[in-house]
Amino acid sequence: MIDILQILLTENFWAASLRIATPLIFGVLGALLCEKAGVLNLGIEGIFVAGAMAGWMAVWLGFGLWGGVLVAALTGGFFGLIHGILTVPLGLSQHVSGLGITLFATSVSYFTYRTALPTVSSPPRIEPFRALDIPILSDLPFFGPVLFQQTALTWLALFMVVCVWYVVNKTALGSAIQAVGDNPDSVDAQGLSVYGLRIGSIIFGSALMALGGAFLTMSAFDAFFFGMVNGRGWICIALVIFASWRPGKALIGALLFGAFDSLQVRLQTEVGALVPGQVFLMAPYVLSIIALVIVARKADYPRALLKPWFKGQR
Helix, strand or coil, X not given: CCCHHHHHCCHHHHHHHHHHHHHHHHHHHHHHHHHHCCCCCCCHHHHHHHHXXXXXXXXXXXXXXXXXXXXXXXXXXXXXXXXHHHHCCCCCCHHHHHHHHHHHHHHHHHHHHHHHCCCCCXXXXXXXXXXXXXXXXXXXXXXXXXXXCCCHHHHHHHHXXXXXXXXXXXXXXXXXXXXXXXXXXXXXXXXXCHHHHXXXXXXXXXXXXXXXXXXXXXXXXXXXXXXXXXXXHHHXXXXXXXXXXXXXXXXXXXXXXXXXXXXXXXXXXXXXXXXXXXXXXXXXXXXHHHHHHHHHCCCCCCCCCCCCCCCCCC
């Protein structure tokens, strides 16, 4: 008999859950910013792939780890700019544009990889971010291994939760972003640029998404390989709804999914011979869908989400 409670109370379980949640934290914050401004960004899956490849390749070419982070963010911002131009001033379908960005970003990433390394059978390894060992704090019971033995990118993700929460809820810029996602006409009436706010939010949100991909190649692993994103972008889209477009709840949602995923790995180790492995692999997604259904009915979504806006039209 497996003692699930004993698993849930271990330090290693929650440390692993936070590591698994880190790319989701970046992704859900990025998607949240886009949707707060009224634009759905289904390009997130491809932007994850592009960020993973660009960050890894930058490090491999000698830019250093933080140089790789910057390159990944710029790559994500570039694809966000394309999505923004297509959906904001041109008013094209956000669904079609987003799916197109996913296909385009993924294809470009794989093409770049194959072009740069045409004869390589296995991807070159890089020296990834190492877990920080903070004196005294890392030795604390429970919180030491869970919080203070993570990599710098995990701390950056947690810091970005605070930054996004502060900007959205405590600044004039955040108020403008929320207003442009609810009532763009009122923003235009105040002399602010609806196009500028929306495109800026998409660019910055996409840069955060790309950092989620960069975490995979520069912190969780030490190389880029096909299929490594494995649907994490789509999970982030669902987590935004679960979080009701609130950064704090977005963090909780990402941690819950990370805990589900971490738990299935441990359960698979314990009873893998008795239950097909596919059951454990799908468990985090099934639990996430259940949680989404429970919460989504009360979600207060941005009222102008998915609605194109053109200057001078009412």
